[in-house]
Amino acid sequence: MTSQGDGRGWLPGVGAISYGGDYNPEQWPEETWPADIELMRQAGVNLVSIGVFSWALIEPRPGEYGFGWLDRLFELLHDAGIRISLGTPTASPPAWFFHQHPEARVVTRDGTVLGFGSRGMASPSSAAYREASTSIARELAKRYGTHPALAVWHVHNEYGAPVSDCYSSxxxxxxxxxxxxxxxxxxxxxxxxxxxxxxxxxxxxxxxxxxxxxxxxxxxAQRLDFARFTSDALLQCFIAERDAIRAECSGVPITTNFMAGTCPSVDLWKWADEVDIVANDHYLVAADPRSHVGLALSADLTRSIARGRPWILMEHSTSGVNWQPRNLAKRSGELARNALAHLGRGADAVMFFQWKASRSGAEKFHSAMLPHAGTSSRVWSEVCSLGQGLGRLDEVLGSEVRAEVAVLWDWESFWAQDLEWRPSEDLSHRERVDAFYDRLWRDGLTVDFAHPESDLSAYKLVVAPASYLLTEVAASNLRSYVEGGGTLVVSYFSAIVDEYDAVHAGGYVAPLRDVLGLTVEEFLPLRSGETVRLSLDGISGDVWADDVALDGAEVIAAFEDGPGAGKPAITRNSLGAGSAFYVSTRLGVDELSVVLRRAYQDAGIEPGFGPADVEIIRRHGDSEYLIAINHSNRPVDLPVGGTDLLSGESGESLKLEAGGARVIRI
Structure with missing residues (x-):
């Protein structure tokens, strides 16, 4: 794998922003392939994923391989100048495999044995599955590992989805x-x-x-360990395929497509160390009217998992998907806004599922780059327009995103918190992460995500929205961060248990007691719909309250009513050169501004500029690039000068149309 120093050649032979999607030509007559590839050239496609679900065609019977169709596809794409992300098809073993190895089927927690006809239904602990999956990966590497069109290996597909844990023998x-x-x-x-x-x-x-x-x-504690084991078992499946490929093919990077923020069953901090390049799939939550904020969270999390290096957006959609309760079509311009938001947050490859809409199967209503409506459609026009725009952004490749704020994210803590018999069913780690992130997004701040035990010294502000499980190592790390001058914001139900899901010796928040300057004597969860007033700016909270006993912290706000009336609700404590805030009730996104603006002052952070619903991200390389995306229905003036690489327009101040986007070299 080549150096990622300047980003050029981060995929072998690829010195431009990569653009394309999953191509599944086996679903179509072979005589249509040349026309598909000519349309790819028109759209600006320069990278496609192939072979992801082709096991039954590549190996129709055990040990019998048929590569002819794949050979011809390789040559057609190579002749057109389109690079290949070659998938190992191991997310969907063929019917013959399950006929020979019924014991390899997944068993659910309630004892149900899952049948054939879907995908992702093999037990990761099955020896037969490990052997068969590594065998086909090895044969693919022998056949195509030195092909000049090969840019990256795409192992499996979305580990952990649709099932992850298996209870088989x-x-x-x-x-x-x-x-x-x-x-x-x-x-x-x-x-x-x-x-x-x-x-x-x-x-x-x-x-x-x-x-x-x-x-x-x-x-x-057993449930928590089984979640850890499940993530590790899936990871070992990836490593086995990766190592089989590497034994036959060196120099070509190997990845798999994560689902950062949407697949809770894999600890991607561990997985990131095993892939050459981080790749991610993201789909908007149609029910969320502010789904562009969830997109930003996923992209920031992916970049953080990649340790700031360029990453691949392996899948997103051109319009609606097919698997949500209500699959909304994307509005005009939304396709480009979504793609450029990912690019702004560190993606150097923008890919879709899929190139051509399927006529059959479970995903025939899923949007595609080439939709059922064909080349006369709005979606096709926008796909071509995006391809042309991305073709003007080569100089952005390899530039980096910098953040002053980190939000703590720990899959093990989330697994533990989500188990049964917690003090309130209204506790939700993801709701708190989303709320704090949304507040930071509205304040124009770029965010990294970080593990609680990682180095936090680069950040002026660290937010812990949901750190239910906090190890002593993590607590010591946070203590050192604050003592060294950092500003920490901790939300309720944090630092409750250790890595074994046992309450910390000394009680709730014990490992952070000196950092926060308080202790929590008792939980005071609220009834459904109940709210509590705070003695600050007329704000109120719901769901939760703590019985807080001060031990050095100052009170920013107290509860005016409810079970904690008169008790501290929001506190601030000085420790060393830094400070730590504690929020002991659930505040909404608007109310969180009351806390965070004080934290910004302590941290020396200036909220970003820009009107509401205008997303602004910066990437830094030889030049500085500002990616501006207008999610509102009104035009705005950007108070920056430079050249918009998408349009070529230059000026000391540029207008951003409603629903528009710009990539400005400052």
Missing amino acids: ASIRAFRAWLRDRYGSLDALNQAWGTTFWGQRYGEWEHVSAPAVSASVVNP
């Missing part, structure tokens, strides 16, 4: 082996899981099983 055996490696002894396992509760103590390894559905709530 193979998974149970693998889980026991994973636990032996983690704990070393049954005594250590019993201690970690707190098995003296409810008489669950284990005396033999063979008695330990997966946490299947039981009479009541299953041991939460």
Whole structure:
């Protein structure tokens, strides 16, 4: 893999913004392929993903390979100057595999054995599946590993979707082996899981099983470890295929398509260390009228997982999808706004699912670059326009995005918090992350996401919206961050348990007690619909309150009513050269501004410029680039000068039309 120093050649042979999508020509007569590829050239496509769901065609019978059609496709694309992202088709094993290995089917937590006819339905712990998937990956690498059109390997498809955890006998055996490696002894396992509760103590390894559905709530520490095991088991499947490819093909980067922010079953902090380039799939939530904010969150999270390096947007949609309750079509210009928002937040490749709309199958109503309506359609026109625009942005390739704010994101904490029997069913880690992120987005601040144990020294402000599980290492890290001059904002129900889902010795928030200057003596969850007034700017909260006892912190706001009346609601504590805020109730996005504007002052952060619903991101390279996206229905003036690379227009001040976007070299 080449250096990513200046971004050029970050994919071998690719020195431009990559543009294209999944191409599944096996769904169409071969005589139509040349016409497809000519349309790709018209649209500006220079990279396509192929082979992602082609196992049954490549290996129609065990050990019998048919590469002829794929050979011809490679040559057609290569002759057209279109590079290839070659998929390993292992997300959809063929019918013969399940006929030979019925034991490889996924078993759900309630004991249901999943059948054939979908995708992603093989157990990651199945030895037969591992062998078959690595075998076909190896054969593909032998055949195409040195082909000049090959730009990147695309292993599998969306690990963890539509299923992730499996409770088969193979998974149970693998889980026991994973636990032996983690704990070393049954005594250590019993201690970690707190098995003296409810008489669950284990005396033999063979008695330990997966946490299947039981009479009541299953041991939460066991559930948490099974979530960790599931992520690791899926990762081992990727590593096995990756290593099989590398043994036959060196120099070509290998990736898989993550679903940052939407697939909760894989710990992508770990996965990022195993891929050469991070890739992500993102689809708008049609029910959310501010879905462009969720898009920004996913893109920022992906860039953070990539440690700031360029990444691939492997899939998004040209218009509506087919699998949500109500699949809204994108409005005119939304296709380009979505693509450029991803590019603004670090993507150097913009890809869609898929190139050509399918006539058959479960996704025949999913939008595509070439829709059912053909080349006379609005979508096709916008696809071509976007391709032309991206073709003018080569100089942006490899530039970086910088952030002054980090939001803590920890999959293990989320897994633990989402288990049963928490103090209120209204607790939601994702709701709090989304609310804080939305506030930062509205304030024009670019955000990185960070693991609580990672180096935070580069950030002026760190926000912990939902750190229910906080290790001692993470707490020490946050303490050092604040002492060194950082500003920390912590929301309620954080620092409650350790890595074993056991309440911290010393009680709630114990590991952050000196950082926050307080302790939480008791949770005071609210009834459905109940609100509490705060003694600051007329704001109110809902869902939650804490019984806070001060230990050095100052009160910013107190509860005026409710179960915590008279108690602190928002506090600030000084520690070393920094400060830490605590918010002990659920504040809405508007109300959060009351807290965060004080945190901005402590951190020395100036909120970004720009009218409401105008998204502004900067990328830094040899030049500085400002990506401005107008999500509103009115034109605005941008108070910056430069050259819009999309239109060629220059000036000391540029107008941004309603629904428009610009990429300005400043």
